[in-house]
Amino acid sequence: MRIDIITIFPDYFGPLELSLIGKARASGILDVRLHDLRSWTHDRHNTVDDTPYGGGPGMVMKPEPWGEALDAVTADPPGGAGQAGAAPAVPRLILPTPSGVPFTQAHADRLAAEPWLVFACGRYEGIDSRVARDAAQRMPVEELSIGDYVLAGGESATLVMVETVSRLLPGVLGNRDSVDQDSFATGEMQHLVEGPVYTKPAVWRGHEVPPVLLSGNHGAVDRWRRDESLRKTARNRPDLLERMPAERLDRHDREV
Numbered sequence: 001m002r003i004d005i006i007t008i009f010p011d012y013f014g015p016l017e018l019s020l021i022g023k024a025r026a027s028g029i030l031d032v033r034l035h036d037l038r039s040w041t042h043d044r045h046n047t048v049d050d051t052p053y054g055g056g057p058g059m060v061m062k063p064e065p066w067g068e069a070l071d072a073v074t075a076d077p078p079g080g081a082g083q084a085g086a087a088p089a090v091p092r093l094i095l096p097t098p099s100g101v102p103f104t105q106a107h108a109d110r111l112a113a114e115p116w117l118v119f120a121c122g123r124y125e126g127i128d129s130r131v132a133r134d135a136a137q138r139m140p141v142e143e144l145s146i147g148d149y150v151l152a153g154g155e156s157a158t159l160v161m162v163e164t165v166s167r168l169l170p171g172v173l174g175n176r177d178s179v180d181q182d183s184f185a186t187g188e189m190q191h192l193v194e195g196p197v198y199t200k201p202a203v204w205r206g207h208e209v210p211p212v213l214l215s216g217n218h219g220a221v222d223r224w225r226r227d228e229s230l231r232k233t234a235r236n237r238p239d240l241l242e243r244m245p246a247e248r249l250d251r252h253d254r255e256v
């Protein structure tokens, strides 16, 4: 997968050289390209913002640098023009914004199947709205929010979304099963968070590991994990349980 990130703070993305994502990049599974929006300005001060039409506080990102940046970045599809006769990849533009659709694991699953994502990181009060409208004439555009709070810019939200998508790419995680058992994973875990986990030693500072986990009874372990997951979801995320279709709960679940 190719990911282009356009930002006035390319240095913000240093963490993408580390850990799983760093390895995915080194192995060629992931091609992340950072672009400084200011390289598409033409004035001496590399201006990217201006005062909002209609008045009000703060500044708005000017459309011209964004238009040029998106034209330049999307002009060069991954793998060149591709095989003769094959259609070139179409980029999907992601606009991180607190006014976007809430980003979920279902979005991540869908985005992980795309060949090419472009993230446009806004700062200040946001990007002139015509940028999204103009880009939408050439590519799919999604406005996404990572939660109900306001960040100073789209950079940290982009890091969150890139990490969430990247770990789903084939070959990035050692164990595919771990993805299927994640909290929110499509299927069994869609309306549940994961319960507690334990490792050795069996007793630590007087705290014991739940004995069922040492029993070797896989059926009992699965049942226990499901019960703990239900209990933790009820405690921390009652909203998820309310949205769970009734047929997802078995007879035993209702007693937990």
Ligand code: 6GU
Pocket (backbone or CB within 6 Å): 095, 096, 097, 098, 144, 145, 146, 147, 148, 149, 150, 151, 152, 153, 154, 157, 158
């Ligand atoms: Cl994507 N951007 C900003 N600036 N704030 C946010 C957000 C995004 N998601 C939640 N808050």
